[in-house]
Amino acid sequence: MEKYEMKDVIGKGGYGVVYKGHDLETNQIVAIKKMYASDLNNSATMQEISLLKEVEHANIVKLLEAKPNTDKGSYLIFEYLDYDLEKFMKKFPEISKNKQRIKNFMRQILSGLAYCHKLKIIHRDLRPDNLLVDREGSVVKIADFGLARKFGSPLGEYCQEVVNLRYMPPEILLGSHLYSTHVDVWSVGCIFAEMIDHQPLFNEFFEKDRLQTVHKIFSIMGTPDATTWPGVTSLPDYIPDDFPKQDPKNLAEYVPNLEPAGVDLLSEMLCLNPARRISALDALAHAYFKNDDDAAEEEEEEEEEDKDNVGGDDDDP
Known part of the structure; x- marks a missing residue:
């Protein structure tokens, strides 16, 4: 995990904590899911990794890297969305x-x-x-x-x-x-x-x-x-x-x-x-x-107009 810098917590769940992270090698912003340490969570982590490696779709978040059972816990690295x-x-x-x-x-x-x-x-x-x-x-x-x-x-x-x-x-x-x-x-x-x-x-x-x-x-x-x-x-x-x-x-x-x-x-x-x-x-x-x-054209125009009003954080490296 040395290549990653973990920043703010962006989510919590029953299995772990999700951090906004920074890939120091690629300068890419990522989401890092750190699993709580337990035998049950280890099993759930392996199940999640297995399923995510099977899927590849534009509307499913992409698993970039998996590091199960490290000394400090299990980590899943995902693409980041704001x-x-x-x-x-x-x-x-x-x-x-x-x-x-x-x-x-x-x-x-x-x-x-x-x-x-x-x-x-x-x-x-x-x-x-x-x-x-x-x-x-x-x-x-x-x-x-x-x-x-x-x-x-x-x-x-x-x-x-x-x-x-x-x-x-x-x-x-x-x-x-x-x-x-x-x-x-x-x-x-x-x-x-x-x-x-x-x-x-x-x-x-x-x-x-x-x-x-x-x-x-x-x-x-x-x-x-x-x-x-x-x-x-x-x-x-x-x-x-x-x-x-x-x-x-x-x-x-x-x-x-x-x-x-x-x-x-x-x-x-x-x-x-x-x-x-x-x-x-x-x-x-x-x-x-x-x-x-007409509706499709209206959707395209509205999305272009909204781009000025929607944006992520300004502190991304």
């Missing part, structure tokens, strides 16, 4: 609410996700602070594969301690250990809604209460039953008396600034029944992304 999506939305609220920018970001996120799913990789931890945005605010990349796993056929059983509660799909909230790529699509749907108005759609006040989160989801999307979601009544935490029957609401009322095609896509991404939830690949073909020439 913001995560959460920080980008807070720093540039108006720019980040631009409709064409949101559409562009969604297209990129789904593109990276469809690529992962094609390789049979479930991310399992998609949230705004695990999506990185470049200095110009034009490129977004999926990051943090610490909880990602490969899946096979038939599906194996997976743990439930994945996905931040705010972006957790109903099948996991109701106790299912059998889940697949659809959990990622639900998370991206929640992120999509949050980008529109900078407010979480389901879980804003009860960060650690699964039951309250389920109630909030059902209050908007309706209470599922054996007809709308075959098998839901057999999930471990589905207790009929806890979930009174509620009809689905008009989703457009909760995202009033989203165009009708976007509302339709969001509803398909937030389908309660995972078997009917749209895939990332099919989402990319949705009418929401079929811009006419």
Whole structure:
């Protein structure tokens, strides 16, 4: 690690700390993820390295170098991007609410996700602070594969301690250990809604209460039953008396600034029944992304105009 200078802390998680770093040989700014020392973390680090070496996509953060099990811990060196999506939305609220920018970001996120799913990789931890945005605010990349796993056929059983509660799909909230790529699509749907108005759609006040989160989801999307979601009544935490029957609401009322095609896509991404939830690949073909020439030209003009208003730190060497 002698070739790297570690600077400010730019992120913390359950597995480690991320620093802004400087490659002294190439003069390149990098992100350095230092893993906490433990046998569990060593296993998670090797899993993350294995998956990141397998992926290569414009919308997935690039692993530049891996140094597992050094004397001072394990380190992963990544390309550096100036913001995560959460920080980008807070720093540039108006720019980040631009409709064409949101559409562009969604297209990129789904593109990276469809690529992962094609390789049979479930991310399992998609949230705004695990999506990185470049200095110009034009490129977004999926990051943090610490909880990602490969899946096979038939599906194996997976743990439930994945996905931040705010972006957790109903099948996991109701106790299912059998889940697949659809959990990622639900998370991206929640992120999509949050980008529109900078407010979480389901879980804003009860960060650690699964039951309250389920109630909030059902209050908007309706209470599922054996007809709308075959098998839901057999999930471990589905207790009929806890979930009174509620009809689905008009989703457009909760995202009033989203165009009708976007509302339709969001509803398909937030389908309660995972078997009917749209895939990332099919989402990319949705009418929401079929811009006419005028909209595409408008997007290009707005991005050029915003370049003067979006920028990274000025202290990069």
